[in-house]
Amino acid sequence: MKIEDCFRIGSVLKTRGLKGELQAYIDYDAPEKLQFDSLFLEVNGKLVPYFVESFKMPMKNTAYIYLEDVDHIDKATPLAKKDIYLSNKLKPVKDENEFTLRDLMGFTAIDEDEGELGEIIELQDLPQQLIATVVYKNREVLFPLSEGIITGIDVVKEIVYVDLPEGLLDIYLE
Template sequence: MTQDNCFLLGYIVRTHGTAGNVVFYLDVDYPDDYEDLETVYVEIKGDLVPYFIEDINIQKQGNAIVALEEVNTMAKAQALVGSSLYLPLEDLEELGGENFYYHEIKGYTVVDQTAGTLGIVREVYSLNGQDLIAMDYEGSEVLIPTANEIVQRADKENKQLLVNLPEGLLEVYLSKDSDSENIPDDAD
């Protein structure tokens, strides 16, 4: 099992209690969908190690208190804190209609309602509760917020991500290079 054929489910953020339980942060839209999770892959030193889940209790805001098989001491639990959690792609439920998983849109062509074809989705970042789609555009990386009013839909058949970018977003990324060229040499 490698990260290439898995998706990032979340992270182990801390221990819970004294019996070796851990707290998962499930970085997903609907954490309750994972209340019957039986196995998870934990990234340890670059390898994905399977762990069987004995008990999972979904809490508020994407947290879950979890008992993992063979993790029955504070020391074993503490050793896992900070580790990433993965699930195999084949375990994902098929999303209907225009819904999509972030890993599915990598390589899609971004098409704006006004500007037309822009570039290719390279990555999706999750930063402090804000998900951003990274697109290559005219030699620059452009970050597109995943808000519903911006990302309209994914056309899976044509491998296109249809967007309605806010006015001036592209110019912000393109003007960074030109701004540095317009600074006078004698500016202190």
């Protein structure tokens, strides 16, 4: 399984107890809609499959996970700090009113003044805002995705229209 065939739901934070339980931070928008009996952990750039024995979310964004054949802290410890992925086939279908800014991954960004900036290749969720990354004129350019920047979104054509602050692109191109 390749990373592009999957979507990230969170990260294993640490082990919990001595019996191999993992504590994870789940940053997927609607984890209650996910149904799965296996998951993938990214280990050394590759996705490793694991069957899930137990998955509980006692608090928002916190999950306790038992994986099959991970029954001791010594087996669980190497899995700490690994990203958790599920197959794209398990991704819940959203209707139009459930669309979020995180769904802009892969959309083409078009600036009002500069024209096409490129495809959004990465989204970073910072505490204050969501940051998009595009490759424009062979340089990585980062810009915030906020109400003041986004002027329109075409979901069908997968285009996000933006009005970047004056001088932002100059910083990256100099």
